[in-house]
Amino acid sequence: MQLTRRLGYLLALLAPIASAAELVGSTVPPYPEGLISKYGSCVALSLGVKRECDYAVGILERPDGKPVVLVGERLVKRDDQRKAIWIITDTLPYPTLPEGYLLAIANCRIDGKADRTIIAAVRNEDAEWLGTVLWARRFDLSKEKFMEQSTAGVQCQNEAAGL
Structure with a gap:
């Protein structure tokens, strides 16, 4: 039963989302219409403190708050207000998680x-x-x-x- 449940969740994780694959290579922000970035975290601390935000993982969601896709991003530059500009290097459909x-x-x-x-x-x-x-x-x-x-x-x- 446990293996069957895990397999089901893994298959749900791999369910295709048309827009997810299309995001790879995009420079953001701005994000495509219908997607909002509300959460992200720097993940490159292993490269040193000065480079810890060279890479990030974030969640893109619909305006109603439903998470849609996980994105891996590389820092391209900072704009005039010092806000990060990213290129999306990979995506994963946001997984369907069981209760708890x-x-x-x-x-x-x-x-x-x-x-x-x-x-x-x-x-x-x-x-x-x-x-x-x-x-x-x-x-x-x-x-x-x-x-x-x-x-x-x-x-x-x-x-x-x-x-």
Whole structure:
């Protein structure tokens, strides 16, 4: 049953979204009509503090707040107001998550070592570190692509722990 459920969620993750693939190579902002960027996180701390925002992972959503796609982005430049201009290098359809699960971005670790490039679907529990991982991906900085990541050893910080 567990394997069947995981397979179903992985297939949902891979469900095609026509606009997602078309985003690759786009310079943003502005974002395509009907998509809004409301969340993003710098993921390149491994390149050093001065370069930690050279790459980011973000969520694009519809105006009604429904998340649609995850984007991997590379910093191109900053505009006159110092706002970041990105090129989208890869996309993933936003996964359909089962009840009680959340998407953790840039706050995970693997085998106890912080890795901001990991994105994981984790079960929300009353713990500082969430270790029940449905699936995980990693934004590979050298390839500028989302890559499969084993769930073994992945934990993500529960930002609501202790509240």
